[in-house]
Amino acid sequence: MRIDVLGVGFDNVTMAEAVERGMSLLHSEGAHYVVTPNPEIVETCRENAAAMAAVNGADLVLPDGIGVIKGAAMLGTPLKEKTPGIEFAAHIVERMAGEGLSLYLLGAKPGVAEQAAENLKKKHPGLVIAGTHDGYFKEDSPVVEDIRQSGADCVFVCLGAPKQEFWMAKNGPATGAHLLCGLGGSLDVFAGTVERAPKFWCDHGLEWFYRLCKEPKRIGRMMKLPLFLVHVKQEKRKK
Template sequence: MKQVNIMGIPFACVQHKALIKLLDEHIMRNEKSFVITANPEIVMQAHDDSDYMSHLHRANYITADGIGIVRASQLLNNPLPERVTGFDLMIDLLEIANIKGYKIFLLGTYEDALTRVIENIRHNYPNIEIVGVHDGYFAMDDLSVSKKVKEADPDLTFVGLGVPKQERWISQNIDYFDKGIFLCVGGSLDVIAGDVKRAPVSWQKYNVEWLYRLLSQPKRWRRMTSLPRFVVQIIKKRLKRTS
């Protein structure tokens, strides 16, 4: 698959529907795959932390979760086709799992929220088998968590531990597993639980979902400072290429 390098990160040049089909094929062949959906915050964190960058490079697919990544690829004259977000991937994979009876594992958020996630998934996707859950409050070296996941033998593991823990955890444990899709989903579990609202479709349409999140969760402002830093770096690279 063609890749687009943005500040050292190889983004998969793939559309949402095509990736869903690929991941479903991996499941049917009992293969494993590590999927990251990266935004400018993740790019800048990897830019500042070489160890984190090495974990990202272990992924099979890194997609553009954010219009900033797509715009950057266009500025660098190597455009990505579209955004491919973690939440949208999770929802479509849940729909496929419901049709095919796939087994899933939920890793992340806190216990009360997980209870609501389970209830909502069972209500909306009754044919899915939830083979295990674990909250996100554990030490990175706690081997009992990866053991629990392996014993559950899921087809899909949704990892919502937040950045950078979720990428590090999958990277450090992926060799332990024999099969399954491991997808970083950030705060998507909290959205399914009903604790966090996703931006309205109109905000998504105009690519200002990030602004909606900032207005609804003002404490995110520190994380948002990575966006202007990212823009500056992309402009520098653009100017360097044109000169």
């Protein structure tokens, strides 16, 4: 059963359980996709019914960020723990490398996916990189066909929300991949072009503040967090 937070249904799983679920989907017939909403994406879903449908239509919905965890607790329906997309992806890559499975990286600026692929291969020699493509494309068909031809088992789709959720819902089956994961800016982290917050900040739910200090231009996006908490309080009063 999923935990409802402002209309978005989150799977109530630990990181270990999420990874097991992801690997199970990866070995299942057909195409499956994973989304990792944070408060900003939840707010987008509240304003956009199509985005809400794409997010809730995922096979696995993971809470990315402390804001969603706090929101669920405030509503009296606590989630087990936060499951950041970048950490979920890292665990999936490690498991895939152990099984010799193949990964396609889609998204980010030109050159970033290639660098991410190189770094991941160095860290996980057993991983097969099926292919890469940047996120600057106008037509889906050539990209979908490239993924299909590559024979990728899994695709990391890093196009930003809600574009990546729409893309996976629409194109997942045509790619031939069994698992697609919407992971926002994760390729930049894997490529080393963006530094993830140190462990202390992550452990204390302050990763958002660390990124804001590093990238002040994100202030507009970060304002969605207090708005999210306001909406959670309103929902709590209704209940």
